[in-house]
Amino acid sequence: MFVYEVDEELTLKMMNSMNAERLFELTDRSRDYLKEWLPWLNHTTKVEHSKHFIEQAFQLHADRRALISGIFFRGELVGVISFNQFDWTNRIGYIGYWLGQDYQGNGITTRAVRALIDYGFDVLNLNRIDIRAAVENKASRAIPERLGFKQEGLLRQTEWLYDHYVDHVVYGMLAHEWRDR
Numbered sequence: 001m002f003v004y005e006v007d008e009e010l011t012l013k014m015m016n017s018m019n020a021e022r023l024f025e026l027t028d029r030s031r032d033y034l035k036e037w038l039p040w041l042n043h044t045t046k047v048e049h050s051k052h053f054i055e056q057a058f059q060l061h062a063d064r065r066a067l068i069s070g071i072f073f074r075g076e077l078v079g080v081i082s083f084n085q086f087d088w089t090n091r092i093g094y095i096g097y098w099l100g101q102d103y104q105g106n107g108i109t110t111r112a113v114r115a116l117i118d119y120g121f122d123v124l125n126l127n128r129i130d131i132r133a134a135v136e137n138k139a140s141r142a143i144p145e146r147l148g149f150k151q152e153g154l155l156r157q158t159e160w161l162y163d164h165y166v167d168h169v170v171y172g173m174l175a176h177e178w179r180d181r
Helices: 017-029 031-035 047-062 108-122 138-146 175-180
Strands: 003-005 010-013 067-073 076-087 092-099 128-134 150-161 164-174
Touching (some): 003 108, 017 031, 017 047, 076 108, 108 128, 108 138, 128 138, 138 164
Parallel strands (some): 092 128
Antiparallel strands (some): 128 164
16 A cells, blocks of 8 residues: 655555545535535535545555545545556656645645655656646646646647636656756
C-alpha cells in the first residue's frame, strides 16, 4: 500500500473503506466549488460512490494503471492526488489533484504535487510527468507553473463539464529537468 510522508504535517496515502465517509463529506461540502472544474460530481451523491471510487483505486493500483491517494493534512483527509494514468511504454505519468474548499491557500497542493513528482521520478523511474488543467482554472494551473513545468500546448475542447467543453493547457516536466532545477 502506498504511503508517502511528505513532512510533519502532510502524508499522501491510499485510502481505504474507512475513509469513504470522510471522502464523501469532503466532496459534498466542496461540491459547488469543485463542480466548476471537475466533471464527476453529479455521479458522487452518496457514501457508497466514494467507497466504490476507493475500491477502484486499489484495483487500478494493483494493475499498475494508476496511483490514487488521499492528501492527509495533520491526519485529516483534505483532498485527492493521483497519477490518473501511467504510460509505462514511454514512462509517463499524468497527475491530477483536488483539495477541499476549506483547505485552499495553505500550500498543501503544491507540497503534495512536489512530493508525488519526486516519487514518480525517483521511485517509479518515470521520464516525464504531465499535468493538464482547464485554461480558466488559474488555481490549478498555478501549481505546475510554480513547480517549473513547461507549458507545452493547448488541447481544444478536451473535457466536457456538465453543459460545455473546456480547453486544457498541457504542462510537462522531464526527469532530468526536475533533477537539474
